[in-house]
Amino acid sequence: MSGIGLRAEPAAERYNRNRVTGLLLGVVVLLVMSPLTGKAQINLQITKEGGQSLPIAIAPLQGANGAEGSGIGNEFAEVLSRDLDLSGYFRVMSRGGEAGAGEGVLAEDINFQNWSDLGALTLVKGVVSSEGDNLTIEARLFDVALRRQLGGKRYRGERRELRRMAHRFADEVMLLLTGERGPFDSRIAFVSTRGGGRAKELYVTDLSGRQISALTRDRSLSLGPSWDPSASMLAYCSYRHGGPYPYLLDVRTGDQTRLSSTVGYSGGRWSPDSSTIAVSLEQDGNSDLFLLTPEGRVVRRLTEDSGIDVSPTWSPDGRRIAFCSSRRGGPQIYVMDVGSGNIRRLTYQGDYNTSPAWSPKGDLIAYTTRSGGFRVMVMPVNGGEPRSLGAGEDPSWSPDGRYVVFSQRGRLMIARRDGNSVKELTRGGGDDTSPAWSPRLE
Amino acid sequence: MRSWRILGVFLLTLLVSGCPKQQQGPGDSDLSGPGGAGGLGSSGIQDRNLAAKDPGQRTRERIEREGADRGAGGPLSDVYFDYDAFDLSTEARNALQSHADWLKNNSGAKVEIEGHCDERGTVEYNLALGAKRAKAARDYLVNLGVDANQLSTISYGEELPACKESTEDCWQQNRRAHFLLVGR
Numbered sequence: 001m002s003g004i005g006l007r008a009e010p011a012a013e014r015y016n017r018n019r020v021t022g023l024l025l026g027v028v029v030l031l032v033m034s035p036l037t038g039k040a041q042i043n044l045q046i047t048k049e050g051g052q053s054l055p056i057a058i059a060p061l062q063g064a065n066g067a068e069g070s071g072i073g074n075e076f077a078e079v080l081s082r083d084l085d086l087s088g089y090f091r092v093m094s095r096g097g098e099a100g101a102g103e104g105v106l107a108e109d110i111n112f113q114n115w116s117d118l119g120a121l122t123l124v125k126g127v128v129s130s131e132g133d134n135l136t137i138e139a140r141l142f143d144v145a146l147r148r149q150l151g152g153k154r155y156r157g158e159r160r161e162l163r164r165m166a167h168r169f170a171d172e173v174m175l176l177l178t179g180e181r182g183p184f185d186s187r188i189a190f191v192s193t194r195g196g197g198r199a200k201e202l203y204v205t206d207l208s209g210r211q212i213s214a215l216t217r218d219r220s221l222s223l224g225p226s227w228d229p230s231a232s233m234l235a236y237c238s239y240r241h242g243g244p245y246p247y248l249l250d251v252r253t254g255d256q257t258r259l260s261s262t263v264g265y266s267g268g269r270w271s272p273d274s275s276t277i278a279v280s281l282e283q284d285g286n287s288d289l290f291l292l293t294p295e296g297r298v299v300r301r302l303t304e305d306s307g308i309d310v311s312p313t314w315s316p317d318g319r320r321i322a323f324c325s326s327r328r329g330g331p332q333i334y335v336m337d338v339g340s341g342n343i344r345r346l347t348y349q350g351d352y353n354t355s356p357a358w359s360p361k362g363d364l365i366a367y368t369t370r371s372g373g374f375r376v377m378v379m380p381v382n383g384g385e386p387r388s389l390g391a392g393e394d395p396s397w398s399p400d401g402r403y404v405v406f407s408q409r410g411r412l413m414i415a416r417r418d419g420n421s422v423k424e425l426t427r428g429g430g431d432d433t434s435p436a437w438s439p440r441l442e
Numbered sequence: 443m444r445s446w447r448i449l450g451v452f453l454l455t456l457l458v459s460g461c462p463k464q465q466q467g468p469g470d471s472d473l474s475g476p477g478g479a480g481g482l483g484s485s486g487i488q489d490r491n492l493a494a495k496d497p498g499q500r501t502r503e504r505i506e507r508e509g510a511d512r513g514a515g516g517p518l519s520d521v522y523f524d525y526d527a528f529d530l531s532t533e534a535r536n537a538l539q540s541h542a543d544w545l546k547n548n549s550g551a552k553v554e555i556e557g558h559c560d561e562r563g564t565v566e567y568n569l570a571l572g573a574k575r576a577k578a579a580r581d582y583l584v585n586l587g588v589d590a591n592q593l594s595t596i597s598y599g600e601e602l603p604a605c606k607e608s609t610e611d612c613w614q615q616n617r618r619a620h621f622l623l624v625g626r
Contacts, residue, residue: 219502
């Protein structure tokens with residue numbers, strides 16, 4: 001995505017860019033009596049798993065000359081607020097109100113007491129200026145108690161990239177406060193009937209869940225999107241010329257290309273190095289796994305078994321593939337070593353486990369289990385106790401491996417992988433299913 | 443009957459690397475079909491029975507005509523399956539026997555056997571399960587002496603339910619092989 005023209009750089013040094021160094025910002029506020037001084041210190045830390053939410057106030061961006069940034073400033077704050085709420089790490093507070101009236105956006109110009117009185121522990125403020133269709137946004141994150149800046153970014157880009165700038169700053173806030181960049185500058189492709197009737201089309205949304213665009217208008221069935229590692233192509237299953245056939249869709253141009261004339265495709269996943277696509281193809285009624293090149297040539301057959309083999313998913317190092325197989329009765333998750341072809345069974349709890357998704361961190365596999373209804377589970381790759389993320393199906397991991405998106409009764413949900421936060425991403429206008437979270441955008 | 447056999451036989455309709463990279467919003471463009479570019483046959487010959495109608499058009503019509511999934515649709519009634527199963531019950535076999543008789547008496551008839559699943563389960567697995575169901579019905583008909591050239595199969599997984607409520611009764615109606623008359 002080189003054409004985006006969105007640049008980020010640290011806000012200028014004159015803004016006294018203090019990085020937090022030994023201080024500990026975070027979700028849990030601990031009032032600690034220091035044994036040495038007897039004085040209370042505020043100690044914030046974002047805990048890795050679990051924990052409370054960090055209160056953060058997000059003020060609308062101001063106009064460069066002190067005027068209100070108006071629609072642009074509000075939109076930036078809305079997208080940022082939405083992202084940080086979805087992250088599950090933050091309690092996003094009312095955006096400013098009276099607290100920020102008349103004050104500047106640098107630490108020395110902010111009345112931190114007002115923000116503190118609101119209950120905010122962290123604060124985002126910024127300025128937007130525009131020149132023609134181009135925007136410059138400077139956004140800063142402050143520690144309210146310590147009254148200092150934790151980080152800042154300047155973004156330049158076209159007006160239509162405003163939301164991406166907000167997503168990028170959300171990722172930056174996550175980096176500053178959790179030590180790891182957030183996943184919000186990315187997209188989620190999914191299948192929906194929101195176009196009406198029984199037709200299923202592909203859609204893509206940003207992480208606000210509110211910038212949804214249709215990728216197909218076939219009035220047919222388009223299923224199971226899977227991103228290539230550059231986040232520019234989707235492999236998916238289409239009935240537009242019978243089938244079902246594997247197709248590729250160029251997300252920028254909308255071009256749809258049939259990947260292979262082999263009928264009986266049920267789904268596939270791009271390898272991490274983008275050289276091959278692991279797919280499930282049905283032959284004479286039975287589905288097995290194959291490796292295809294992105295040009296549709298079969299590189300290798302991976303399984304040959306009379307049971308159903310579907311839903312391959314790659315380990316991030318590309319050496320293993322988890323998949324769903326009914327080779328020993330009900331569907332279970334298996335892991336194959338791609339080099340040797342050795343296969344071991346991963347799931348033993350429950351009699352119906354499908355749609356595995358391998359975390360980009362490599363450590364966990366999410367999948368769907370049937371237990372009464374259907375639930376999304378995560379379990380360690382090397383075995384261990386599965387954990388439920390909630391009712392739903394068809395999980396897909398965020399590029400940072402901290403979140404899972406899945407479908408739940410026709411809407412898309414985003415859960416933190418510890419299950420401590422589950423938030424709604426989309427709702428309404430039809431059944432939204434089969435989400436695929438893209439890699440980070442460039 | 444689905445006629446591809448060997449996975450080495452692949453048509454590359456378009457080389458991905460050859461796609462024009464235009465700056466254009468997603469969804470704005472005319473969506474080109476695979477037919478236009480022609481196929482670069484890699485090896486061998488692909489034979490496919492000619493359907494009376496573009497199979498893509500058939501799917502679109504199936505999507506539009508929701509009512510056609512319910513009740514009496516043509517001379518061949520639906521055949522039902524148990525949950526997560528594709529073996530044929532006695533009832534299913536009896537139904538298929540009468541279907542076989544009809545097909546033999548109407549040897550010009552062509553039927554697409556659709557495999558369907560209920561909503562419980564994931565999309566990809568159900569696509570594969572639907573294929574097993576369609577194949578089971580097809581093989582049984584062929585064993586009863588129906589000409590294989592009268593039959594083709596397609597899986598719709600859980601995508602075209604006959605009944606939309608989340609009840610056991612409804613799910614049972616959706617776990618089916620549906621017989622679509624596609625030519626006579």
